[in-house]
Amino acid sequence: MKKLLGFSLLVLLLASCSTEKGGQSVNPYFKYFYPSDTIPKIYLFRDVAHGLDEQFHRIYTLNDSEGQHLIVEVYAADGRIIEALNYNVDSLDVLDHMVVNRNQEKTKAELFKNKLIPMNNSEEVWFASRFQGFLDSTLILKEIKRKVEGVEILHEVLGEEVPSIIMKDKIRLTNFNPFTKKENLLQGEAINYFSEGYGLVEWHTPDKKVHYKLEKIMDQAEWLSIITR
DSSP: OHHHHHHHHHHHTOOOOOOOTTSOOOOTTGGGSOOOOSSOEEEEEEETTSTTOEEEEEEEEEEETTEEEEEEEEEETTSOEEEEEEEETTTOOEEEEEEEOTTSOEEEOEEEEEOOSOSSTTOOEEEEEEEEOSSSSOEEEEEEEEEEEEEEEEEEETTEEEEEEEEEEEEEEEEEOTTTOOEEEEEEEEEEEEETTTEEEEEEOTTOSSEEEEEEEEOHHHHHHHHTO
């Protein structure tokens, strides 16, 4: 049970990746990520392996002196924010990673590697972020190494066949207790589907014991009515 919970947490932390459809990104895969919109859209994902488990991704863009950014906020089924990632649209690099700690405080993670989007189908990129633990005083180092596994496939999204790409993650989650100096390592893999005009639409572990799929796209008013009822 402990191993399953740890791995579910690891998959829950998977981040989405995004850019402006038709924008100036130099990444050749940019069309498969979220279109730019300053009005938030909320993606409802359901774990089809455990039908009652839900997750919400709130997606919107911002413009400031540093350029255009795309924000992906991840929420639990009860509306609690879990984490947020800030992407630079031009480069697709991760600028900031925010994680909610055990005291329900938003904290800025320490980024060591900020790449989540390969530039071609042979490159493996690396993301590494360290932050406070969710349940205790541990520190967590999350690492994702990602490669493109399939391009220009048709994938079912909300009842339609949409051009998509597949990206495979190798994931390491290292828990470090600064008082006892003990470490605990969890490792796993995830398969992610990114579809043209949508962005991330589905992800699962290789055995599909954890399997989230896009079920609905909502505006903010509809989403708030769900999480506050």
